[in-house]
Amino acid sequence: MIRLGIIGAGAVAHFHAESAGRISNVELAAVCDLQREAADKVASPWGARVYTDYTVMFREAGLDAVIINTPHGLHLEMVLTAAAQGLHVLVEKPMATTVVDCDRMIEACGNAGVSLVIGQIQHFLPEKLAVEEVLATGELGRVLMIRDYRTTDYRPGTRPDWFFSEAMAGGGALMNIGGHCLDRSIWFGDATVQSLTASTLKRFGVPVETDGTISLTLRNGVHVSVVVVSDAAQRMDEVLIVCERGTVSCSPNHGTQVRSDGKTRTVWVPKPEDIQEGFFRQLSDFVNALDGGSPKVSVEHARHIVEVVLASYEAAASGNEVVLASPADRKILSHTR
Structure with a gap:
């Protein structure tokens, strides 16, 4: 069982929490936010512990991995601290605010032997995956x-x-x-x-x-x-x-359409659950990386x-x-x- 923590109970934290609840070998163990009430809203449906200091959470919650969902300028310090504690890290994009900080994060996690994955959610949204599938066929050149x-x-x-x-x-x-x-x-x-x-x-x-x-x-x-x-x-x-032989248009509101030889076909119709599905696939990809797989999005990207x-x-x-x-x-x- 992977004991997972979340730092930052902001806009997308509930998507992360819901995703953790859908994966059999993941337990949302703790949520940290400076505002205890915000952390509690994310944590309480899953029985997770609530913290207002992430360093205390790292010491007490018995975590294996952490999602960092905080202001961009805080990513570096939190990733370095997590790596020093031996925790695997999924950090929301952007990776950091400078390239030097990106390199420090990569080096620290590499030295600690922990996984570092960046939450580039576009790679997991259903309408974008539909584009990937169309381009992979080569039908449009x-x-x-x-x-x-x-x-x-x-x-x-x-x-x-x-x-x-x-x-x-x-x-x-x-x-x-x-x-x-x-x-x-x-x-x-x-x-x-x-x-x-x-x-x-x-x-x-x-x-x-x-x-x-x-x-x-x-x-x-x-x-x-x-x-x-x-x-x-x-x-x-x-x-x-x-x-060369057509176009692909993609939008979360209108889905994914292919236009070729004067004809249009729809390859993905938007669904209300698309965003949640994207976060679920992203967390599943992270869990796969912890099992030795390669993440869909490289840290180099x-x-x-x-x-x-x-x-x-x-x-x-x-x-x-x-x-x-x-x-x-x-x-x-x-x-x-």
Whole structure:
């Protein structure tokens, strides 16, 4: 039996808790949050213990693994502490707020012999898995171009205050929402990012970016356009993949459609339980990693997303294209550092 703890009883904690309840060899043993009442709401349906200090939870709860569901700037310290306690870790995206912190997390968990998995939920949502299946058949040929558009809301008061702190969140709409877009677009494009340009906006009097665009070229030549807009007239969350012989459109609201030779077919119809199903599959993947399997999303992929977001901030500030080091170059640089 895997005794699981959760740090952070925020927006998606109940999805994690429900998922744990569906897996026979997982027990939700403890939930920690600075607000005891919030922790209790997540813990009580499952008889889990409640803590307000995660270090105490690590000492007392007899855990095997922990889910870190906290503000981004806290991930590093919590992962390092968990690794030192011999706990396996599933940490919500973004992995960290700097690439250096990502590397420290990878090194610490590697040295401790514990699993580190990043919660890139896009890889487990049913409508995105339907896209993966279509692309894998090869019926549409090569992916040529991807457009990813998502709306959000970064007006004051629409989300917890820490989202508006660059130090705690690592950025604004692009780090938070744009990270999802980059995750799935790089996944569907099947290559890392070679170069990019970007622009950002700060509206509503907040200190982080509220809107942004990123134009990316992947190493296989696929072009990706990511657009994130706050407080738009219509809520949108769509990724459109343009291939040699057709297109795939994917949205949690409208499902997944394939268009080819003038005809459209639906390959996934949205269901109310899709989000919960995604979290269940994600936790199942984590449990499989603890049993010696390979996680669906590598830490290198999660690290790359952080790298790309930070490069987009650099490009937006300078007005210039940013070229990223290739994975091979990074290994050389790391070896000679």
